[in-house]
Every structure is written in C-alpha cells, then in structure tokens.
Amino acid sequence: MCLAIPMRITAIDGALATIVAEGLEQHASLALVPEAAVGDHVLVHAGYAITVLDAEEAEERMKLFAELGEFEAGQRDGLD
Amino acid sequence: MTSARIPALISELRREARDGLVYMEVCGTHTMAISRAGLRQLLPAGITLVSGPGCPVCVTSTADLDRVVALARRPEVTLATFGDLVRVPSSRTTLAAERAAGADVRVVYSPLDAVNLAQAEPEREVVFAGIGFETTAPIVAAAVLESRARGVANFSVLSLHKTMPLPLRALLDLGETPISGFILPGHVSVVTGTACYEFLASEYAVGGVVAGFEPDDVLEALLMLVRQTAPTIEIGYRRAVRAEGNLVAQRLMATVFAPSDADWRGLGVIPGSGLALADEYRESATEERFTIEIEEPIEPKGCACGEVLRGVLDPADCALFGSRCTPGDPVGPCMVSSEGSCAARYRYRDVDGVV
Numbered sequence: 001m002c003l004a005i006p007m008r009i010t011a012i013d014g015a016l017a018t019i020v021a022e023g024l025e026q027h028a029s030l031a032l033v034p035e036a037a038v039g040d041h042v043l044v045h046a047g048y049a050i051t052v053l054d055a056e057e058a059e060e061r062m063k064l065f066a067e068l069g070e071f072e073a074g075q076r077d078g079l080d
Numbered sequence: 081m082t083s084a085r086i087p088a089l090i091s092e093l094r095r096e097a098r099d100g101l102v103y104m105e106v107c108g109t110h111t112m113a114i115s116r117a118g119l120r121q122l123l124p125a126g127i128t129l130v131s132g133p134g135c136p137v138c139v140t141s142t143a144d145l146d147r148v149v150a151l152a153r154r155p156e157v158t159l160a161t162f163g164d165l166v167r168v169p170s171s172r173t174t175l176a177a178e179r180a181a182g183a184d185v186r187v188v189y190s191p192l193d194a195v196n197l198a199q200a201e202p203e204r205e206v207v208f209a210g211i212g213f214e215t216t217a218p219i220v221a222a223a224v225l226e227s228r229a230r231g232v233a234n235f236s237v238l239s240l241h242k243t244m245p246l247p248l249r250a251l252l253d254l255g256e257t258p259i260s261g262f263i264l265p266g267h268v269s270v271v272t273g274t275a276c277y278e279f280l281a282s283e284y285a286v287g288g289v290v291a292g293f294e295p296d297d298v299l300e301a302l303l304m305l306v307r308q309t310a311p312t313i314e315i316g317y318r319r320a321v322r323a324e325g326n327l328v329a330q331r332l333m334a335t336v337f338a339p340s341d342a343d344w345r346g347l348g349v350i351p352g353s354g355l356a357l358a359d360e361y362r363e364s365a366t367e368e369r370f371t372i373e374i375e376e377p378i379e380p381k382g383c384a385c386g387e388v389l390r391g392v393l394d395p396a397d398c399a400l401f402g403s404r405c406t407p408g409d410p411v412g413p414c415m416v417s418s419e420g421s422c423a424a425r426y427r428y429r430d431v432d433g434v435v
Binding site for chain 1: 109162189190191192193212215216218219222225226267270271294319320321322326328329332
C-alpha cells in the first residue's frame with residue numbers, strides 16, 4: 001500500500017498534473033503538493049503526488065524502476 | 081547504478097555490527113523489499129530482521145473485514161476498494177467470492193476513482209473501504225473533500241485507517257522481543273515527518289532510521305542504526321523525507337479525520353490509533369448511512385498472523401506456512417496481502433533463506 005512511484009510532471013491543469021515515467025503517462029492530483037511545478041519529480045501514490053523529489057536522484061531511481069518493471073507493478077490493483 | 085553500493089555496505093555492516101542486534105521494520109513495502117533482495121542472507125549473523133505490524137490490510141481485524149463484506153452484500157452498494165483487500169479471508173468469505181456471487185465490488189487504484197465512479201453512477205451508493213496508514217489517509221481525506229466540492233452525495237468512506245506511532249509504543253510495552261532499533265516507514269514518514277517517532281528514543285531508548293525502499297537504502301539505514309552511539313531518530317531516505325513531513329497532507333488528515341480507537345490484528349484495541357471522519361465530515365462516513373451488522377467474527381483456525389505481526393513468530397515457523405497456507409489458498413491476511421510478511425517470505429523463499 002505504500003508503493004509510490006517517482007514520476008515527472010509534464011503539465012498542470014488546476015490541481016491535476018500530467019505525469020510521465022518511461023513512456024507511461026497518467027494523471028495525479030497535486031492536492032498534497034500545491035507547490036509542485038512542471039518539470040518537478042514527484043512520488044505518486046494512489047493517484048496523488050505526496051512529495052517533490054530531488055531531481056537527480058529521482059531520474060536515477062526512475063531508470064531503476066523501469067528496469068525492474070516496477071511501473072507495471074505500480075499500476076496493478078494488487079493481488080486480484 | 082545504486083546496487084553497486086551493496087557489496088560495500090555489506091562489508092561495512094560485517095565489520096561494524098555486534099551480535100544480538102534485532103531490527104524491526106514496520107512497513108509492508110520494506111517487508112517485501114527485504115525479502116525480494118534476499119537481504120537476510122547477506123547480513124552478518126549478528127543482525128536479525130523482524131517484521132512488525134506494517135501491513136495495513138494484515139492488521140485489519142476480522143470483525144472489520146466482516147463489516148466490509150456486510151456492506152458489499154447490500155444490493156444498493158458499490159464497494160470500492162484497493163485491490164489488496166479482495167482476496168483476504170474474513171470470517172466466512174472473501175470479497176472475491178462475494179463478487180462471484182453477485183456483489184458489486186470494484187477495485188480502484190485511487191479513492192478519487194471511487195468519487196468519479198459515484199459521480200458517473202448516481203443510482204449507486206459508493207462505499208470506499210479506507211485502509212492504509214498515514215501515506216493513504218491524507219489522500220482519502222482529499223478525496224472526501226473533492227466529493228463534497230463536486231456535490232457527489234452518493235460517496236462515503238468506511239474508515240479503517242490507522243496511524244503508525246502508537247502500535248510501536250504498544251509493541252515496546254509488550255516487550256516480547258528485545259528490539260535494538262526500528263527501520264522506520266519510508267512513505268508514511270514523507271507525510272508525518274519524524275517528530276512522532278522521537279518518543280522511541282527518549283522514552284524507550286530505541287533508535288530508528290527512516291529508510292527508502294531500494295536494497296541499498298535498507299542497508300544504509302541498517303548501517304546508520306548500527307553506528308548510533310545513542311538512540312536517535314534519523315532520516316536515511318533524505319531525497320523524499322523531511323523532518324517536518326508534508327504539512328499540507330498533515331493538515332488534510334487533521335481536518336477530515338479525528339483520532340479514534342482501532343482494533344489491530346495481533347495487538348487488540350489501541351486507543352487513539354485509528355482515524356474516523358471528524359464531526360463536520362460525518363455525512364461522508366459510511367456508518368452514518370448504514371447500520372452495519374455482523375455476526376461473531378471467526379478467526380481463521382490455526383492462523384498465527386497475530387504473532388507474525390508482533391514480530392514474535394517468523395512466518396517460516398508457522399505450522400501452516402507453505403503447506404495449508406499459500407498465496408493461492410491463504411488462511412490469513414499475511415499470506416495474501418501484497419505487503420504481508422508471509423507472502424513476502426513465501427514469494428521470495430528461494431533467496432530469502434526459507435528452507
């Protein structure tokens with residue numbers, strides 16, 4: 001349940017951000033991080049960004065996640 | 081590549097760790113990460129890793145699971161839930177079995193999906209099963225506010241949310257296992273910050289390090305714990321966690337929720353450790369809309385999840401592990417939850433030192 005994925009904000013419309021990681025594009029609410037800006041890396045959990053990440057570290061982690069196929073895991077609804 | 085640090089971290093741990101160190105992690109994602117990376121096999125013999133009550137699905141009581149089922153059975157209710165709950169055994173059934181029998185159970189990735197669902201299907205009463213700790217509760221709080229802002233009246237939350245610091249106090253008060261230190265939750269701490277853990281050091285002389293989720297993050301946190309000359313609360317996961325936490329998320333949680341008593345599998349009722357919808361938000365509380373009646377809960381026979389959750393029984397030592405209880409045919413929640421200790425040990429048993 002704590003699984004949160006690092007993603008990069010490419011667009012913001014009100015409180016809704018378009019976020020991308022390794023070709024995967026989705027939306028997340030910025031209700032918990034109103035200060036986030038386009039270009040920021042955020043940790044995304046259950047459809048919400050929960051914090052802004054340090055950029056360089058985030059890029060490195062995103063590469064790791066992609067290699068591990070964790071993005072698919074993050075999108076899975078859990079064991080079902 | 082950060083995994084290049086792993087051999088260096090292991091040899092430093094081997095050099096510096098004494099004997100008899102027991103570190104407890106209290107976050108289901110850490111449980112999985114540790115098993116998946118086979119860290120137990122790499123650590124010096126003096127360090128034992130135990131899992132605590134860090135899986136929100138696993139610590140949900142059977143009675144609460146029965147309440148979720150009772151709601152799902154109502155013909156007017158659409159039960160929206162995180163996928164993790166669907167196959168967890170309650171007294172007599174699972175949500176998956178109920179769905180097969182005709183209940184309207186929908187898996188959602190986000191509570192916001194449940195709000196959108198309610199908006200799209202106004203004839204349904206959408207009940208969101210709110211399970212999770214402080215990473216998830218602010219998100220559910222935001223979704224509640226969103227539902228009210230949009231005038232979506234057919235949405236309510238059954239809050240089974242719980243908060244992390246009090247069960248740690250309960251565990252230490254029980255004193256069943258000597259704990260040398262805690263690997264503190266990574267994403268819960270993104271929200272809470274670290275002040276809520278200070279009592280561990282100041283009252284119990286037990287230190288803690290907030291850790292990230294990659295193998296090198298966990299090893300680094302262990303090294304920080306081993307190196308502590310006095311019990312302290314530190315942040316290892318610096319790229320994501322600040323000492324003050326996420327103030328917006330904290331405020332959301334404190335506005336929409338209020339502390340309540342919560343019943344933890346393995347620990348019993350811990351006063352103030354739960355979150356219930358606050359007075360001004362009671363309209364969005366499922367219990368205000370439906371009288372939820374359940375029969376006497378039946379605990380799964382022979383299930384030792386309670387002891388596993390308190391860290392006094394290693395999953396591999398449970399008599400049912402791998403024989404009567406497997407992820408495909410689970411007896412208790414720890415084997416079926418994606419963050420369960422038993423599921424982690426079973427899934428990665430080849431690398432995790434399970435004979």
